[in-house]
Amino acid sequence: MRLNLSAFFRFGCVLCQSPLKQGANGLCSTCRRQIPRYTYCGGCGAPLQYAACYCGNCHHNAFTWDKMVIIGRYNDPLSQLIHRFKFQKQFWLDRTLACLLLLELYEARRIYGLTFPQAIIPVPLHHIRQWQRGYNQADLLAKAISRWLEIPCLSHIVRRVKHTPTQRGLTATARRRNLKNAFNVAALTPFPYQRVALVDDVITTGSTLNEIATLLRQLGVQEIQVWGLARV
Template structure:
């Protein structure tokens, strides 16, 4: 019976005492966490809610939380989760993100949002992949934190070219009119968290955040697995 319920680390395959964690403490320590700006995620020597980068190009959201840099072994896990149809990694990655949220709450006063919103995929891309990785993460976090997950509030209505390799300006142009928020008035939440996988320039998140501001959302957090 004990062999049947044996759990292994998703990275190094070593035995786990707590199977729900999905990843051993040794592999967790190898993830490149860093001190970052609470606004844009830029590396800093000490935490600040805003940095010089934010003042030059202020993001449309208020706070950011990430697990760490987009580097191995975290990048390898995300790649498997996102491109190799290993959707069952959602729980392991969601738990790592939850720990990052708790750490931000403990170390610099992050408050929990009233709702969680996953960044959407264009419907054809989601059909190809079989799932929206951000939605899988958001639903698990919603259940653990007992915060509503609004999966269908934001829709991606424009098929855009991949953002990889584009300049910040090209990314913004590529995403123009790509999203709509399916809520006209009376939006009941003043604070939300947008959940995404990898955050690069933040162009996608900015486009969504701007529309949420028009609904009267006062605080927008961004929760991501990694910052590239």
């Protein structure tokens, strides 16, 4: 007699709870369509009328990465999923959010000519904050995508050595000051990867990414991509 597993494991959409025939991605087609997409700059993530690899905003803002890939703006229902994943200990949403990001990576390869990197690096948490949260959300995302794309995930290359106050609510200047000397890189030289991707959840001013990218540049990394769930 064949077991009917659906009788034991009833998968529901993580947003509307409607039944799913396959629970792998966690979102029904209706809720997936409700996540607003927008055309953005492939360099800084700014909204554009037409897709472009770089925009005028890129020339006025000195960011140290090369390309950016994001799912969308930090609006509902995407922001709701991220908040639950990040602050409500719903770590199992990593697969749903990583799958959405993976689809966007394939879109970026088609639209912006994105070339996948040689390694993936999650933005680290300070060990105190990670202990409080129980996990690093960027690390969970990076490891899922690493498995699917078969690209190494370097979870311990970049370390956050300074326990800074939360960045939420700070100005861009205060964020940069808050992050000064907050990170270091534990890597052998010469660093074996020329193209890497930094994975983060929400990108606001990009101060954290700039700090890490600057350290990676010092190791000789030639191309740095930023992969994020949402842009504020």
